[in-house]
Amino acid sequence: MKDALMEKMRKRIEELRKLPGVSNKSIKEVLEENGISRRDFLKWAGALAVTLGLPASFAPVVAEAAEVSDRLPVVWLHLAECTGCSESLIRTDAPSIDDLIFNYINLQYHDTLMAAAGWQAEENYEEALKKFAGRFILCVEGGVPTKDGGEYLTIGPEAETGLEKLKRTAAKAAAVIAVGTCSSFGGIQAAYPNPTGTVGISKVLNKPVINVPGCPPSAKNIVGTIVYRILYGALPPVDNLNRPKWAYGLRIHDLCERRGHFDAGEFVEEFGDAGAMNGFCLYKVGCKGPYTFNNCSRERFNQHTSWPVQAGHGCIGCSEPDFWDAMAPYEEPLADHKFMSVNADATADKVGVTILTLAGVAIVAHAAISAIKPPKE
Amino acid sequence: MKFLKIMGEYLGGIEFSAGYRWQHWIRAISIFALVATGFYLANPFITFANPSPTPTRFLHAEIREWHIIFGFAMIGAVLYKTIYFFFFKEAKYERESIKDAFNIKLAIQQIMYYMLIAKHPHTRGIYNPLQFWAYTMLYVFFYGIIITGLALYAEVYHAGLGGMLYPFAKAVESFFGGLAYVRLWHHIFMWAIIIVVFIHIYMAVYNAVFGKNGGMDAIFSGMKWEKEE
Structure with a gap:
């Protein structure tokens, strides 16, 4: 079965290889220019294969898939967002292989990266769609x-709404990938009271x-999803919120390096205390890892260097729907969650205690009156 | 004994079967244990004075364990009571209460009784209308807290029962809009149950004091006494 799968992937890659690539350099040359050896590249491919749930023997196939990634045309739309997802990929001082492959893919249209501007950019876009x-x-x-018909976001000289542009582009796309929390679930724009009616695409x-x-997603998750598409010709299996299972199958909490301290009841009480020095669990200073599905605790960021929890700040749940409202305040546990909505712990505690007090007062009054004037028998 | 005298004629009989009484007390103890451990899990207020760099004393895990043990005890009691209500022969007079529950006149008289201006109405079943609806809501809260609780459980224990419940947990998670909201609703259902329990205890004590028919004793002995009229 493994051989059949590898055969199928090889065939797809061969087909893609026949298509014209956009880059005038091969990925090998690009990587060499950036001081990345073939050995490092294969190591990366092996790691990605395993991340995608394939055996390590698939490393050469994954490497080949990355090599033909400039054949797969990609159109990148920017809607209501901060460009942080793109920026986090391209603004590294030492680009990782993920970054380089991201630059290498056949990017037909990308507001931030493309050289064209104005009418020329518009033309490129229409051309790519055709x-x-x-x-x-x-x-x-x-x-x-x-x-209001999506008019809070208009793009380009024709003032086309983001909504229209998205629908028009998606209709012609072979596959749609929502990069980042905003396009997946609405993100900060969709936070209460969501004045622009922003939703995930x-x-x-x-x-x-x-x-x-x-916010942003790790480079590995973006590039991994694209490479998966190249390898399988299909989109990856997803969980209940349409996230690739290979990346979002477990909670941050499940594979956290501080998990032992959580179970031990050893918590950082405030930033900089003895517990923080001992690397204790960050739950009480607001870590939302128990409610967040992502692979940060395994893959980390910046070439596997570090990630928020390792650096000493809890997870803020940035890859969960509605995180801006659901996870606030970020430096306190959800038990201290105060917000406009009633489904918040602290509000629930307050409302609960108030009702309980009122009931208590009423009970005392009722009991007192009943004692003076007993109920009829 | 001097204070004993003939109090007319009483009618007696088993109101609550043994199974009923057991599930009531298992449920009651579980609720108190779950509220206490639940508040700790939400915000671990007990921590060790002398932190050690190696995690060896698993306090949070232990308290979670008790939370889960009592949680499943409560689930058992709630399921037993639900099946009892709908299918058991002994629950005939409980089911009779459904007819009383829709009797508005009866409900008004019940309120007047609590306002101390009317006599306690005669009901066909064992629950008066207000009581019946309060208990119905209590079971809505019970099933709410059980469903959210099991969803949270399945995310921590991925094998065995947790694994079996995993697809269900994912559906619950989607329904509430993420695991954080599942947890928040779990917390809200807890408060609803606390309030119902608080009033329930007062009503039980009230009926024991003023009912003068050993009503409170029924949940221990099962016996109900009523004056013959």
């Missing part, structure tokens, strides 16, 4: 405002959307 209709991958960064499209949430 030329690659039904073949390109659409990556979307940012949520889509829907209130899957809410307005009637196509399957793969969500790769995170």
Whole structure:
């Protein structure tokens, strides 16, 4: 079965290899220019294969898939967002292999990265839609405002709404990937009271959307999803919120390096205390790892260097739907959660204690009156 | 004894079967244990004075264990009581209460009794209308807290029962909009149960003091006494 799968992947890669690539350099040359050896590249491919749930023997196939990634046309739309997802990939001082492959893919249209501007950019966009209709991958960064016909976001000289542009582009795409929490679930734009009616893109499209949430998502999760598409010609298996299972199958909490201290009841009480020095659990200073599905605790960020919990701050649950409201305040546990909505712990505690007090007062009064004037028998 | 005298004629009989009484007390003890451990899990207020760099004293895990043990005890009691209510022969007079529950006149008289201006109405079943609806709501809260609780459980214990419940847990998670909200609703259902329990205890004591028919004793002995009229 393994051989059959490898055979199938090789065939797909061969097909893709026949297509014209956009880059005038091979990935090998690009990597060499950046001081990354073939050995490092294969190590990376092996790691990615394992991350995707394949045996390590698939490393050469994954490497080949990365090599032909410039054949797969990608259109990248920016909607209501901060460009943080793109920026986090491209603004590294020592680009990782993930970053380099991201730069290497056949990016037909990307507001931040493309050289073209103005009318020329518009033309490139229309051209890409025509030329690659039904073949390109659409990556979307940012949520889509829907209130008042979506006019809170207009793009380009024709003032086309983001909503229209998204629908028009997605209709021609072979696959749609939502990059980041905003395009997956709405993100900060969709936070209470959500004045622009922003939603995740899957809410307005009637196509399957793969969500790769995170603020920003790790480079591995973005590139891994694209490489998966190259390898399988299909989108990865997903969980209940359409997130790839290989990346979002477990909670941050499940694989956390501080998990032992959680079970031991050893907590950092405030930042900088003795517990913090001993690397205790950050639950009481607001870690939302127990409610957050992501692979940060395993894959970390910046070439596997570190991640928030290792650096001493709890997870803020940035890859969960509605995290801006659901996870606040970030430096306190959910038990201290205060917000406008009633489904918040601290509010619930207050309302609960108030009702309990009122009931207590009423009970005392009722009992006292009954004692003076007993009920009729 | 001097203070004993003939109090007319009483009618007696088993109101609560042994199974009923057991599930009531298992449920009651579980609720108190779950509230106490639950507040700790939400915000671990007990920590060790002398922190050690190696985690060896698993306090949080232990308290979670008790929370889960009592949780499953409560689930058992709630399921038993639900099946009892719908299917058991002994629950005939409980089911009779459904008819009383929709009797508005009866409900008004019950309120007047509590306002000390009318006599206690005669009900066909063993629960008066207010009592019946309060208990119905209590079971809505019970099932709410059980469903959210099991969803949280399945995310911590991925094998065995947790594994079996995993698809269900994922559906619950989608329904509430993420695990954080599942947890928040679990907390809200807890408060609803606390309030119902608080009033329930007062009503039980009240009926014991003013009912003068050994009503409170029924949940221990099962016996109900009523004056013959």
